[in-house]
Amino acid sequence: MAFLEMKNIAVMYQKGQRILENFNLQVERGTFLSLLGPSGCGKTTTLRTIAGFLAIQEGELLINGKLYNRVPTHRRNLGVVFQNYALFPHLSVFDNVAFGLKMRKVEPSERKKRVMKAIEIVGLKGFEERLPSRLSGGQQQRVGIARAVVIEPDVLLMDEPLSNLDANLRLEMRAEIRRIQKEIGITTIYVTHDQSEAIAMSDRVALLNSGRIEQLGMPQEIFYSPGTSFVAKFMGFQEIANGTVREITGGKCFVNTGETSLEVRSSSEISRGCKAVVFGRQKNLNLLKERSDNSLKGLVKAKIFQGDSVLYIVELGDQIQINSEVSVEQALWNEGDTVFIAIDRNLSIAFKREERKWTNFKSI
Numbered sequence: 001m002a003f004l005e006m007k008n009i010a011v012m013y014q015k016g017q018r019i020l021e022n023f024n025l026q027v028e029r030g031t032f033l034s035l036l037g038p039s040g041c042g043k044t045t046t047l048r049t050i051a052g053f054l055a056i057q058e059g060e061l062l063i064n065g066k067l068y069n070r071v072p073t074h075r076r077n078l079g080v081v082f083q084n085y086a087l088f089p090h091l092s093v094f095d096n097v098a099f100g101l102k103m104r105k106v107e108p109s110e111r112k113k114r115v116m117k118a119i120e121i122v123g124l125k126g127f128e129e130r131l132p133s134r135l136s137g138g139q140q141q142r143v144g145i146a147r148a149v150v151i152e153p154d155v156l157l158m159d160e161p162l163s164n165l166d167a168n169l170r171l172e173m174r175a176e177i178r179r180i181q182k183e184i185g186i187t188t189i190y191v192t193h194d195q196s197e198a199i200a201m202s203d204r205v206a207l208l209n210s211g212r213i214e215q216l217g218m219p220q221e222i223f224y225s226p227g228t229s230f231v232a233k234f235m236g237f238q239e240i241a242n243g244t245v246r247e248i249t250g251g252k253c254f255v256n257t258g259e260t261s262l263e264v265r266s267s268s269e270i271s272r273g274c275k276a277v278v279f280g281r282q283k284n285l286n287l288l289k290e291r292s293d294n295s296l297k298g299l300v301k302a303k304i305f306q307g308d309s310v311l312y313i314v315e316l317g318d319q320i321q322i323n324s325e326v327s328v329e330q331a332l333w334n335e336g337d338t339v340f341i342a343i344d345r346n347l348s349i350a351f352k353r354e355e356r357k358w359t360n361f362k363s364i
């Protein structure tokens with residue numbers, strides 16, 4: 001049985017507007033799961049539901065087999081880390097970290113032992129007496145983490161904890177958070193809108209779309225095998241061709257584009273004869289001088305010198321434009337030239353094309 005389970009959960013902020021509905025999530029003990037998705041998709045709402053800040057209208061929240069629906073926030077043994085640190089400015093690092101243990105009436109000598117251990121785990125030994133205002137952003141977030149884990153919570157909840165840090169520090173703190181999580185072996189739910197962060201840090205990634213989990217899987221699955229075009233787009237794929245599915249065999253399919261026939265991976269949503277859109281990643285689109293097997297013809301719209309590489313913008317018809325980056329030595333084409341794009345049959349995927357909604361031009 002999963003350690004944390006959300007079963008058919010419905011929650012709302014205002015009557016009649018359910019943000020989560022029939023929401024299901026299972027998190028195994030000791031795993032690091034990311035809730036990933038665009039702004040407004042319901043990541044924070046999911047965390048707030050687990051933390052007890054939002055009433056559950058329908059469904060069940062279970063932690064370690066126990067029903068939590070009606071357990072008040074302060075009785076849920078959860079550690080929470082926010083984006084804005086939320087430290088007490090007038091308290092030292094030690095007292096910030098000790099706060100939760102004081103509230104729980106842990107006696108002073110035990111308290112000191114646990115606080116010092118938490119401070120050491122997050123790498124802040126020697127900073128016990130500092131005030132938060134004399135710490136860098138990264139150090140403040142370490143205090144936030146120490147404060148959350150010192151109470152030995154059942155689950156650690158983190159809501160975009162790195163978004164206030166600059167790019168280099170974010171990379172460093174990714175690795176730090178993962179090290180700390182592994183060291184204490186704590187079940188963690190981590191909210192982020194940054195794909196690379198989720199991919200780099202997690203055992204499991206749940207990609208949310210409008211209050212639903214669109215796909216849940218290991219980072220490799222989400223990255224290489226998106227199950228829907230929404231996941232594909234969010235994970236950095238782009239449209240490269242439209243066509244009709246001619247044939248499907250063993251995970252592969254052939255898509256007639258009018259100009260040619262492409263062999264690519266098939267997704268579960270397509271069937272023979274359906275309209276399909278093929279997705280690929282910029283990194284896997286190589287330019288060719290001549291047509292070869294599994295390639296598309298394009299027109300060079302722009303050639304942009306970038307110092308150590310050249311970026312080509314190539315039009316493939318159907319209003320599809322792709323970017324392809326090549327080394328300076330391989331930049332053989334100029335604007336207006338015809339070029340061919342190699343389509344990697346193992347790294348490109350066909351999804352069902354959503355019907356385009358045509359406006360009614362006849363009105364009045």
Ligand SMILES: Nc1ncnc2c1ncn2[C@@H]1O[C@H](COP(=O)(O)OP(=O)(O)O)[C@@H](O)[C@H]1O
Pocket residue numbers: 013014019037038039040041042043044045046
């Ligand atoms: N306090 C609130 N009152 C009303 N609606 C809210 C509130 N907080 C969030 N929402 C709405 O709930 C949806 C999900 O928001 P949220 O969970 O914060 O998304 P995310 O964290 O993925 O960006 C959004 O449509 C948002 O407008």
Ligand SMILES: [Mg+2]
Pocket residue numbers: 043044045
């Ligand atoms: Mg949020």
